[in-house]
Amino acid sequence: MAIKFENVGIAVRDLDATISFFTDLGLEVIGRDTVSGEWADTAVGLEGNHARIAMLQTPDGHGRLELFEYIHPEAIESDPTRPNDIGMHRVAFSVDDIDEALQIAARHGCRPLRGVATYQDAYKLAYVRGPSGIIVMLAEELRKT
Missing domain, CATH: 3.10.180.10 (2,3-Dihydroxybiphenyl 1,2-Dioxygenase, domain 1)
Known part of the structure; x- marks a missing residue:
């Protein structure tokens, strides 16, 4: 089986501010969209999934970030991740x-x-x-x- 890394997805509270941060560091926006519908509900596993998204990539094209800001369901705030938390790290x-x-x-x-x-x-x-x-x-x- 062949496998290829595609991207890291990160939910954010302010899509435009986060895009500004990463583009100032040198990433490029390669696409923006608003997603919703049955396919989005099924893929993500959330009923009524509706989000603004942006795909960014490094200038060499090898690394991508997918950023998403939830419109529905409402985003859930949590404590910021610490370096020793289990799960998505950095x-x-x-x-x-x-x-x-x-x-x-x-x-x-x-x-x-x-x-x-x-x-x-x-x-x-x-x-x-x-x-x-x-x-x-x-x-x-x-x-x-």
């Missing part, structure tokens, strides 16, 4: 300049959970609390070839 991106990426995140009111760390002189890493509480890992490779 979304990670390689960046050329972590300081620039953190400045972009800060313009959106998003800050590192603790700071910037260096892993084995190979990467500078930071976990940022993004829009809707999404944990976004930013990583700059230090040993560029």
